[in-house]
Amino acid sequence: MSTTFWIILAGAIATYLTRVGGHLVISRFENIHPRVEAGLNAVPAAVLTTLVAPAVLGAGPAEWAALVVTALVSLRGGLMSMFLAGAAVLIVARQFVG
Amino acid sequence: MTAEAISESRTGGDFWDGVRLSMPVVVASAPFAILFGAIAVDNGFSVLEAFLMSALIFGGASQMVGIELFGQHVAPWLIVLSIFAVNFRHVLYSAGIGRRIAHWPLLQQALGYFILTDPQFAVAEARAVSGKPVGFVWYLGLGLPVYVFWVIESGLGAVFGKLIPDTHALGIDFLLPIYFLGLVLGFRKRPLWLPVVAASAAGSIIAYKTVGSPWHVSIGAVAGVLLAVVLPPHHSGIGERP
Numbered sequence: 001m002s003t004t005f006w007i008i009l010a011g012a013i014a015t016y017l018t019r020v021g022g023h024l025v026i027s028r029f030e031n032i033h034p035r036v037e038a039g040l041n042a043v044p045a046a047v048l049t050t051l052v053a054p055a056v057l058g059a060g061p062a063e064w065a066a067l068v069v070t071a072l073v074s075l076r077g078g079l080m081s082m083f084l085a086g087a088a089v090l091i092v093a094r095q096f097v098g
Numbered sequence: 099m100t101a102e103a104i105s106e107s108r109t110g111g112d113f114w115d116g117v118r119l120s121m122p123v124v125v126a127s128a129p130f131a132i133l134f135g136a137i138a139v140d141n142g143f144s145v146l147e148a149f150l151m152s153a154l155i156f157g158g159a160s161q162m163v164g165i166e167l168f169g170q171h172v173a174p175w176l177i178v179l180s181i182f183a184v185n186f187r188h189v190l191y192s193a194g195i196g197r198r199i200a201h202w203p204l205l206q207q208a209l210g211y212f213i214l215t216d217p218q219f220a221v222a223e224a225r226a227v228s229g230k231p232v233g234f235v236w237y238l239g240l241g242l243p244v245y246v247f248w249v250i251e252s253g254l255g256a257v258f259g260k261l262i263p264d265t266h267a268l269g270i271d272f273l274l275p276i277y278f279l280g281l282v283l284g285f286r287k288r289p290l291w292l293p294v295v296a297a298s299a300a301g302s303i304i305a306y307k308t309v310g311s312p313w314h315v316s317i318g319a320v321a322g323v324l325l326a327v328v329l330p331p332h333h334s335g336i337g338e339r340p
Contacts, residue, residue, distance in 0.1 A: 004147050007174050011164055012154035014182040020211040022192030027200065039327040040197070042294045043190040044220050046322025048282045049295045050187075050302035050315045051159075051216070055275040057303055063272050070276050074283040080122040082283075086276040090269040 062093035116239025123217040124247045126277040130158045131248045134165065135255025141169030145256040152252035156245060157215065158274075160184035163312060184312040187319055191219035198222065198232040206234045213241035220281040227288075290326050298322030 026032070032040075056067060070086030077085070131152065138148035143165065151161055160181045167177045191214055199210050218241050226232050285291060302318025309317065 002147075003174060004143060004168070005150070007164070007168065007177050008147065008151045008154060010174075010178040011151070011160070011181040014178055015155050015157055015160060015185045015188070016212060018182065018185045018188040019192055019214045020208070022189035022194070023196030023200075023211065024192075025189075026193040026196055032197075035327045038290070038329070039323045040190075040194045041288060042290060042323050042326030043194045043319070044223055045282055045285045045288065045291055045294050046298040046326075047187045047190055047315070047319040048216065048220065048278045048285075049298035049322065050318030051278045052275050052282060053299040053302045053318065054306040054311075054314055055272070057306075059272070059275075063275075066269075066272065066276055067279055070279050071283060074280060079119075079280050079284060082280040083122050083126060083277050086280070087269060087273060090272055090276065091267070094267055094269055 060097065062090060062097045065093045066090035112233055112236040113239035116236040116241075117243055119221050120240045120243040122277070123221075123244050126217075126273055127158060127244065127248060128251055129273060130162075131251035132255035132258075134158065134161050135252040135257070137162070138165050138252075139256045141165050143168070143256070145253060148256040149249065149253040152249045155181065156213065156248060157181075157185050157188075158248075159312070180312065184315065186316045187216075188214060190319060190323065191216075195219055195222055195232075198226045199234075199237070202234050210234065210237055210241075213245055215241075215244065216278070217281065218244070220284070224284060290329065293329075294322040294326055297325040 026036075026040075029036075056064070059067075066086045066089040069089045070082050073082045073085040134152065135145075135148045138151065138161075139145065143151070151164070155161055155164075163184050164177050164181045167180055172180075192211060195210075195214060199207055202210065218237075221240055222232050222237060225236075282295060298318045298321055300318075301321025302314045305314035305317035
């Protein structure tokens with residue numbers, strides 16, 4: 001087996017541990033403390049924000065326009081319409097501001 | 099019990115409900131799967147290895163980082179550690195979704211955690227919050243198309259990679275932030291949403307500038323979660339929940 005194969009396999013095991021690990025740790029406690037529950041409820045917004053914020057900072061006008069439109073559409077539409085609107089604005093805007 | 103009986107009688111419907119919700123994810127991740135395959139081959143992976151990496155790891159950002167480091171001939175243990183670091187946020191997803199799927203049979207749970215990606219968690223968590231049951235069949239309908247398309251498109255990208263024209267003009271590099279922003283906004287009715295988002299944004303940007311990628315993800319996430327933990331529980335609406 002090549003080194004590449006072992007890297008992939010070890011990476012896969014490491015990844016699975018992160019996906020199952022949080023549950024294995026939390027499930028050891030019988031009652032979840034209100035503060036822990038508050039923390040868990042904050043997880044989606046907290047993590048997903050970190051995938052957006054640095055990208056926003058390093059972006060230009062075309063990307064910002066796309067994000068603003070995405071945010072505006074989100075007030076009314078669902079996830080798919082939001083995403084398509086943002087992507088469409090991005091593609092059009094990049095034709096002009098590269 | 100009643101909820102289970104109802105979901106039992108329309109498991110087929112549940113599956114397709116999940117599939118329908120998976121479509122934006124399939125569309126948003128397609129360019130990355132193809133791009134990943136192309137970059138993987140470009141960095142010295144074989145087509146089979148690119149395919150295997152997508153099939154076994156199933157985590158786009160971590161695969162990109164792994165491939166990038168592999169191309170730079172970084173030590174194998176460091177590549178694995180980097181994949182682990184990029185994926186570390188899943189620990190939080192795992193703890194969160196565990197509350198919703200703990201009643202599934204063990205094997206179903208084991209499979210459920212394997213396909214626990216960013217959108218999988220966000221959409222499943224949103225369903226749980228809206229009061230609907232997160233059943234295995236629905237969850238599989240949501241995750242399976244994403245997985246199948248991800249793996250196949252990675253292979254296709256590896257085979258045809260160098261045929262992709264101008265990726266920048268197609269906006270491919272910025273589709274994921276747009277998609278993730280949509281997910282973030284979807285949670286805006288949660289208590290403490292704005293403070294948590296502000297803390298995570300600040301934390302991730304500072305970490306990005308100082309410690310560097312990929313640690314900004316874990317550091318920023320911890321900043322937002324800690325804020326929710328530290329503030330008095332009644333701000334989080336915990337006491338008001340049924």
